[in-house]
Amino acid sequence: MITIDYQSKLPLYEQIAERFQTLILRGVLPPDRQMPSVRSLAVELSINPNTIQKAYSFLEQQGYIYSVKGRGNYVSDITALAEQKKKNILKEAERLLSCGKEMGVSRSEYSAVLDRLYGKEDNSDDRTEKP
Amino acid sequence: MITIDYQSKLPLYEQIAERFQTLILRGVLPPDRQMPSVRSLAVELSINPNTIQKAYSFLEQQGYIYSVKGRGNYVSDITALAEQKKKNILKEAERLLSCGKEMGVSRSEYSAVLDRLYGKEDNSDDRTEKP
Amino acid sequence: MITIDYQSKLPLYEQIAERFQTLILRGVLPPDRQMPSVRSLAVELSINPNTIQKAYSFLEQQGYIYSVKGRGNYVSDITALAEQKKKNILKEAERLLSCGKEMGVSRSEYSAVLDRLYGKEDNSDDRTEKP
Amino acid sequence: MITIDYQSKLPLYEQIAERFQTLILRGVLPPDRQMPSVRSLAVELSINPNTIQKAYSFLEQQGYIYSVKGRGNYVSDITALAEQKKKNILKEAERLLSCGKEMGVSRSEYSAVLDRLYGKEDNSDDRTEKP
DNA sequence: GTGGTCTAGACCACA
DNA sequence: GTGGTCTAGACCACA
Numbered sequence: 433m434i435t436i437d438y439q440s441k442l443p444l445y446e447q448i449a450e451r452f453q454t455l456i457l458r459g460v461l462p463p464d465r466q467m468p469s470v471r472s473l474a475v476e477l478s479i480n481p482n483t484i485q486k487a488y489s490f491l492e493q494q495g496y497i498y499s500v501k502g503r504g505n506y507v508s509d510i511t512a513l514a515e516q517k518k519k520n521i522l523k524e525a526e527r528l529l530s531c532g533k534e535m536g537v538s539r540s541e542y543s544a545v546l547d548r549l550y551g552k553e554d555n556s557d558d559r560t561e562k563p
Numbered sequence: 564m565i566t567i568d569y570q571s572k573l574p575l576y577e578q579i580a581e582r583f584q585t586l587i588l589r590g591v592l593p594p595d596r597q598m599p600s601v602r603s604l605a606v607e608l609s610i611n612p613n614t615i616q617k618a619y620s621f622l623e624q625q626g627y628i629y630s631v632k633g634r635g636n637y638v639s640d641i642t643a644l645a646e647q648k649k650k651n652i653l654k655e656a657e658r659l660l661s662c663g664k665e666m667g668v669s670r671s672e673y674s675a676v677l678d679r680l681y682g683k684e685d686n687s688d689d690r691t692e693k694p
Numbered sequence: 695m696i697t698i699d700y701q702s703k704l705p706l707y708e709q710i711a712e713r714f715q716t717l718i719l720r721g722v723l724p725p726d727r728q729m730p731s732v733r734s735l736a737v738e739l740s741i742n743p744n745t746i747q748k749a750y751s752f753l754e755q756q757g758y759i760y761s762v763k764g765r766g767n768y769v770s771d772i773t774a775l776a777e778q779k780k781k782n783i784l785k786e787a788e789r790l791l792s793c794g795k796e797m798g799v800s801r802s803e804y805s806a807v808l809d810r811l812y813g814k815e816d817n818s819d820d821r822t823e824k825p
Numbered sequence: 826m827i828t829i830d831y832q833s834k835l836p837l838y839e840q841i842a843e844r845f846q847t848l849i850l851r852g853v854l855p856p857d858r859q860m861p862s863v864r865s866l867a868v869e870l871s872i873n874p875n876t877i878q879k880a881y882s883f884l885e886q887q888g889y890i891y892s893v894k895g896r897g898n899y900v901s902d903i904t905a906l907a908e909q910k911k912k913n914i915l916k917e918a919e920r921l922l923s924c925g926k927e928m929g930v931s932r933s934e935y936s937a938v939l940d941r942l943y944g945k946e947d948n949s950d951d952r953t954e955k956p
Numbered sequence: 957g958t959g960g961t962c963t964a965g966a967c968c969a970c971a
Numbered sequence: 972g973t974g975g976t977c978t979a980g981a982c983c984a985c986a
Contacts, residue, residue, distance in 0.1 A: 438768070439760045443985060457666060480986050514666060521663040526676050528659060532652040535588060535645060539681040545657050550670040574961055600973060611963045616975075624755060629832045633970035633973050637831070705976055719928060731958060742978045747960075764958050764985035776928065783925040788938050790921060794914040797850060797907060801943040807919050812932040836970060873971050 436477060444479060448487035449494075456496050456507055457514055467497055467505040567608060575610060579618035580625075587627050587638055588645055598628055598636040698739060706741060710749035711756075718758050718769055719776055729759055729767040829870060837872060841880035842887075849889050849900055850907055860890055860898035 434451050436444060455461045470488060474481040488505050491497045495513050499505045529542060565582050567575060586592045598604075601619060605612040619636050622628045626644050630636045660673060696713050698706060717723045729735075732750060736743040750767050753759045757775050761767045791804060827844050829837060848854045863881060867874040881898055884890045888906050892898045922935060 438762050438765075439770075441763075443763060445985080483986060486985085518663065518666045518668055521659065521666060521668060522672060522676065525656070525659055525663060525673065526679070528652065528656055529676060530680055532649065532656060533680055535649050535652060537649055537652060539677055541653060542656065542677055545653065545660060546670055546673055548657070549661055549664055576961080601975095602973080611965095612974095613964085614962060617961085619974085630974065631831050631971090632834075632836055632975075634831075635973060639832075707976080732960090733958080742980095743959095744979085745977060748976085750959085761959065762986090763960075766958055780925065780928050780930055783921065783928060783930060784934060784938065787918070787921055787925060787935065788941070790914065790918055791938060792942055794911065794918060795942055797911045797914060799911055799914060801939055803915060804918065804939055807915065807922060808932055808935055810919070811923055811926055838970080876971060879970085 434473070434477060436479070444483050445486040445490060448477075448484065449490045449496075452487070452491055453494075453496055456510060457517060461507045463507050463509040465507045467507065469504055565604070565608060567610070576614050576617040576621060579608075579610075579615065580621045580627075583618070583622055584625075584627055587641060588648065592638045594638050594640040596638045598638065600635055696735070696739060698741070707745050707749040707752060710739075710741075710746065711752045711758075714749070714753055715756075715758055718772060719779065723769045725769050725771040727769045729769065731766055827866070827870060829872070837876050838879040838883060841870075841877065842883045842889075845880070845884055846887075846889055849903060850910060854900045856900050856902040858900045860900065862897055 433455070434448060436447060440447060442450075452461070452467075461467075467488070468476070470481050470484045473479075474484045477484075488497065488499070492499055492505070495508055496510060497505045498508050529537075532542070564586070565579060567578060571578060573581075583592070583598075592598075598619070599607070601612050601615045604610075605615045608615075619628065619630070623630055623636070626639055627641060628636050629639050660668075663673070695717070696710060698709060702709060704712075714723070714729070723729075729750070730738070732743050732746045735741075736746045739746075750759065750761070754761055754767070757770055758772060759767045760770050791799075794804070826848070827841055829840060833840060835843075845854070845860075854860075860881065861869070863874050863877045866872075867877045870877075881890065881892070885892055885898070888901055889903060890898045891901050922930075925935070
């Protein structure tokens with residue numbers, strides 16, 4: 433379920449946290465599902481338990497999981513959090529796309545990307561899609 | 564021309580290099596323009612010359628500048644590099660946008676971003692977008 | 695394993711990097727083998743850790759090693775790199791040999807060099823050359 | 826006649842000296858031909874005269890040219906020198922080819938290079954060429 | 957312990 | 972003056 437890329441420049445604990453974030457956001461790990469214990473995951477990944485602990489603290493701090501003393505860590509209900517995440521992505525996208533525009537990327541090049549993602553049916557005017 | 568953010572978690576040398584990348588990619592610093600000397604920039608920014616040197620080495624390694632011993636550092640001709648960079652941005656955009664789609668971002672939300680960047684009048688042809 | 699030539703005009707960090715390149719390309723240091731730590735090697739060679747760090751950064755930039763923060767530096771899988779290196783050598787050889795031809799070096803003089811390297815018995819097929 | 830590559834990592838004076846070496850070794854500049862004056866060449870290349878002077882001293886030290894006080898610099902008779910250069914190239918070739926062998930370059934790959942340089946008529950046995 | 961960054965300061969080759 | 976290398980020494984994040 434969790435894979436580590438030792439060549440990545442991201443610290444291990446962030447990689448682990450990020451992976452869990454995705455799993456939680458996608459609903460693979462539903463609310464109140466128990467997280468694997470720090471120790472078992474440490475053994476499974478052959479990683480120092482401190483690192484797992486750090487990843488879990490990180491996730492808890494961000495609201496993805498909550499910890500119950502003596503029992504373990506559990507997945508939070510993240511409906512609100514997901515909305516937040518969506519906004520972050522839109523903001524990040526704006527920054528990236530703007531950066532590309534500066535480099536000479538045309539609107540149609542971006543539209544082509546959207547076409548690939550969402551299908552092509554309605555690409556000449558998408559204003560009718562807006563609520 | 565160069566500003567330092569001491570709050571940023573990015574190392575100084577990367578901040579400096581990144582800033583110059585932008586200036587070079589935007590054409591503010593044209594090919595063969597001499598870069599500020601290591602020492603003068605170090606004084607101007609109140610930063611150790613070694614750190615500037617590191618930033619310049621970094622830029623050289625990436626092909627943004629070239630160095631002539633005893634003379635100084637000069638901006639490279641980065642037309643090929645810029646093309647490459649554009650492709651990278653498109654690829655990165657695809658990844659990010661796809662990630663957003665997974666989170667429930669609709670095409671129209673992305674289109675709204677594009678509208679904001681390129682103007683709204685005409686989204687099938689982008690040559691007339693700039694006011 | 696690593697020797698320094700203080701007479702050489704090559705910078706220390708390049709000497710060190712080059713030495714490791716050879717060891718890695720020859721397979722003496724196999725993929726994922728941990729490199730000596732920056733500090734331990736610095737002590738062993740009586741060289742400043744910064745210089746070792748620079749050598750390692752150099753190797754990383756060239757793809758010979760990868761670094762895991764807090765853990766150490768490790769040898770990369772360089773099969774692709776080795777192929778590339780082989781091509782570079784052939785290209786360089788062509789340039790050098792051509793330069794020699796211009797100076798009057800005959801084909802037989804070059805063949806003699808090859809004979810010395812690969813053995814003399816059979817120069818149309820080299821699969822049986824090694825004793 | 827002389828071209829400068831400011832992107833090269835070789836110092837200017839070496840680039841200039843090397844270029845003259847080639848011209849002299851190839852006989853383009855025959856023995857006793859007068860070299861361009863330091864000043865005129867400096868102007869022509871838009872380079873500091875000191876640098877030209879350094880290149881000429883370098884050439885003189887290696888025996889490629891000789892200087893006559895108050896008159897200028899002249900090309901030496903370099904027949905002996907050419908022989909020396911040839912030997913150097915053969916030695917360098919041996920080192921490079923050996924390095925390639927270590928990387929897995931086969932004799933036939935090298936033979937192919939020789940074929941390209943000298944033509945293919947006699948590549949199965951070149952021992953009859955030897956004096 | 958491990959790598960990464962940064963400063964202060966020195967020395968060198970080159971132009 | 973210009974870049975490049977190196978040492979000594981400090982501090983930080985990460986494992």
